[in-house]
Amino acid sequence: MRQIPVPGYFTIITTTVLAALVLLVSQTDVRAAESATLAQIKQDGQIRIGMYLSFEGLSFKEKGKLTGLEVALADILAEELSKDLGQTVKPVIVDQEWSQIIKVLRDGKYDVVFSAVIPSPMYAHYNVRYSRPYLDTGPVVCCREMDGKPVKDVTAEAGSLADKKVVVINDPAVRRVMRRAGIYVPADEGKTDIERTFPKSETEAEMNRAGKAVPLIAVKEILQIDEMPVIYKMIADGEVDAGVIDLGIIWWVANDSKRWSKKIHAFSQPIGPYIYSAVTRAEDEDLGNLMDKAVERMLKNPKYADTCKQWHGTEIFSWGLTADDFMK
Numbered sequence: 001m002r003q004i005p006v007p008g009y010f011t012i013i014t015t016t017v018l019a020a021l022v023l024l025v026s027q028t029d030v031r032a033a034e035s036a037t038l039a040q041i042k043q044d045g046q047i048r049i050g051m052y053l054s055f056e057g058l059s060f061k062e063k064g065k066l067t068g069l070e071v072a073l074a075d076i077l078a079e080e081l082s083k084d085l086g087q088t089v090k091p092v093i094v095d096q097e098w099s100q101i102i103k104v105l106r107d108g109k110y111d112v113v114f115s116a117v118i119p120s121p122m123y124a125h126y127n128v129r130y131s132r133p134y135l136d137t138g139p140v141v142c143c144r145e146m147d148g149k150p151v152k153d154v155t156a157e158a159g160s161l162a163d164k165k166v167v168v169i170n171d172p173a174v175r176r177v178m179r180r181a182g183i184y185v186p187a188d189e190g191k192t193d194i195e196r197t198f199p200k201s202e203t204e205a206e207m208n209r210a211g212k213a214v215p216l217i218a219v220k221e222i223l224q225i226d227e228m229p230v231i232y233k234m235i236a237d238g239e240v241d242a243g244v245i246d247l248g249i250i251w252w253v254a255n256d257s258k259r260w261s262k263k264i265h266a267f268s269q270p271i272g273p274y275i276y277s278a279v280t281r282a283e284d285e286d287l288g289n290l291m292d293k294a295v296e297r298m299l300k301n302p303k304y305a306d307t308c309k310q311w312h313g314t315e316i317f318s319w320g321l322t323a324d325d326f327m328k
Helices: 009-031 036-044 069-083 099-108 121-128 174-178 204-208 228-236 247-255 285-298 302-312
Strands: 045-052 061-062 064-067 090-094 126-128 134-135 139-146 165-169 221-225 241-246 264-266 274-276 279-281
Touching: 036 045, 036 285, 045 069, 045 099, 064 069, 069 090, 069 247, 069 285, 069 302, 099 121, 099 126, 099 279, 121 274, 134 247, 134 302, 139 174, 139 228, 139 247, 165 174, 165 228, 174 241, 221 228, 228 241, 228 264, 241 247, 247 264, 279 285
Parallel strands: 045 090, 165 221, 165 241
Antiparallel strands: 061 064, 126 279, 134 274, 139 241, 139 264
């Protein structure tokens, strides 16, 4: 029996079909790799941002309108994110009590946290991812003001707090940076020496390089308060000698607030460095990567410098720190 030759084009067709199948499978894998969070953001055309809206100066309501440093930065961030997604993505700010803001991220109430979060091992059990820093900042010394001048015997330096009654927000990060600046702060109850992981202030680092011991600055008393308005009143009324508050919070309060600006003086140089990072769930790796890209471009956006000048003082700090520096 004579064999019938197989036409050459059969091989070509077979190869083409196989290539198409491989491409289809690859595309399916890419689609499957996209997190549900990012897919929902693209579908809705909006990103839900967890933010505590009671930080006057940072994120708050004035005459019913959202305003503040982080509110303005969230708008710029959404603009930059839109460029990567090829569509307009609007920021939808979700108010959340700050003490629970990371926990509620895991519950799915919002897609990202953008609210004065300093990377910390304390949040490790929530399995989150930190973006590159969107703000280099730190706590500053502030005190009562009269006739445009500070009336308490303090300066921008941590050493001026010696033997003073000091009020701070009840935040472990502030306590850690105070310790790292050489101020004696009682250990957090039930906590380990987690402040050792915190980047050192420039002064302390220089002293260590010189082989000198870091002297402890003994304050008279440290009051740790949760409510910012209570802190402002204590400072303005002279109930305390000084406060140590995030620059991004206190700058507007001390310079532009109708209620407090003539009663509170804030120095502009932090006593030590820390950073704010956006926080996403670790499994939303694609969103986290997009956050990094958006933040990188945001820092170069002229709107960023203008926003910081308005809400954070005239100087933009560059500590050169990353989230990893706070996690070691």
